[in-house]
Amino acid sequence: MDAVAQEAVWAAGRLKTNLESCILGKSSEIELLLTALLSGGHVLLEDVPGTGKTVLVKALAKSVNGQFRRIQCNPDLLPTDITGVSIYHPKQESFVFRPGPVMTNLLLVDEINRATTKTQSALLEAMEERSISADGENYPLPSPFLLIATQNPIDFEGTYPLPEAQLDRFLMKLRLGYPDHETEKQMLRDQAEQHPVERLAPVMDIEGLLALQQAVRQVHIDEAVSDYLVTIVQETRRHRSLALGASPRATLGLLAASKSLALLRGRDYVIPDDIKYLTPYVLSHRLLLQTDARLDGQTAESVLEQLLQGIRVPIRLEK
Template structure:
């Protein structure tokens, strides 16, 4: 009980740190923390200048993690991400020089500007938590969270992410523009250009790893698990959907729901945990029929309909 209270206190301090850096984005910060504690990856789709890089840097500094950033472009090679083995004549051996992927928080800026070959190099890191160079596998640091960004406006010179890669992102979120009062506060701040640099750590990687293990032990009643599965399966049965959420999506939703319960200082899951995260976890994994898109249907609309029509369990065992 004491450990849980201490963990909840640390999570509250992490929230305060991030909210002092990225103003007016409590929901988005909460979802980033959920992905961190659930061991998932984030796709940040937003226009430039909304604070995406500062948010990830702020999280890395707050938890004492190693942060690296990759700027994607068509010239980027897979080895620029994973690292390369270099021959040293003096030692008469190949020495592995790790790439930027060897970090706790990796920001991949404009991921859709990298070629498909380079994008595929990230698949192994995201799913297997290791990279392979010249036949040798190298484990990534733990925890490892990849936050990829893409601009929803500019598509010239980009390579659309395939469904297989989209499915490996636990959540897709957008920061959006701040309201007028928040933007006024930002421009008046003396540290508005680099607010993340002013933060001090309130946790360490070892403690975060322990909290991730605690998240896995959050109790899930069979009735709540059935409710979660029915939501995911409902996306496959909607008339406007060509491709519904995958079984991997169900696993991601369960992991995210557990992290949400943990952040609410609960050691058990309730239906609201799954309901609150259904849209950010499932929407980017759904492919609509062309006719549905032309009629203005959005994946978020599908999720809202499915959640609304899925009956909520009334009895649960703890």
């Protein structure tokens, strides 16, 4: 591993340690969130209220010293509340564009599935193109731009399912879950006087984050491992339990995430275990089950587990 890659590994490690200092018992989830961040991909956090989703995103924003904005979704939210709106300026005798909260580095869209589908669709261009259109003009978003959306389980009151096109634009779908007994006791002690997030200090700046994202692109993946990745995605399109398989966007996302995870784990090359570990998080929300598969109690995760068991894992010697 060269000096540039080694420095990137150290920087990623400092970022992970910083988040773990205030988000207890969620080391794996933090690693996955950082994997998405280094990949430049968006994240969907699905869980019941109060499990620390918003706190995690705030801690990430403080750690990288980036611009942070939050949108609280509800049925009255309009698309212009996200993208911005042109307002007439009497002195200038012209319309002036006032950008919305989407103009930021880290955007938290809280309870995204409480917004109507029309408002949800306003996020599509921002997520894919890193720009927005308003009044015939195109406005680029800051770089980097990461959207982290939280959603309540779809059977909760007042929720609207996200359309397949929007789900496909999320690199990963994660769940935090409840803390265990000891972790919850530690939370009580840590927050007795002040929330740990308020004491959190940045460990890098935006330029450092962009350098990390660039280092991820240099992570090596050999042909056999790349073929293994593509085979997994293509098998989702042929599986009898799936009505809709993963898209080519998913293939690119799984590659980027595998490279990021390799760097976070101290390597400058991808191994098959990186791909296997990330497959449920990157692919499950993009799949659509056949009706009979749903009636049989299957889930996207269980189908992926069966699929992975049937694909030969390439043997690769470490560099």
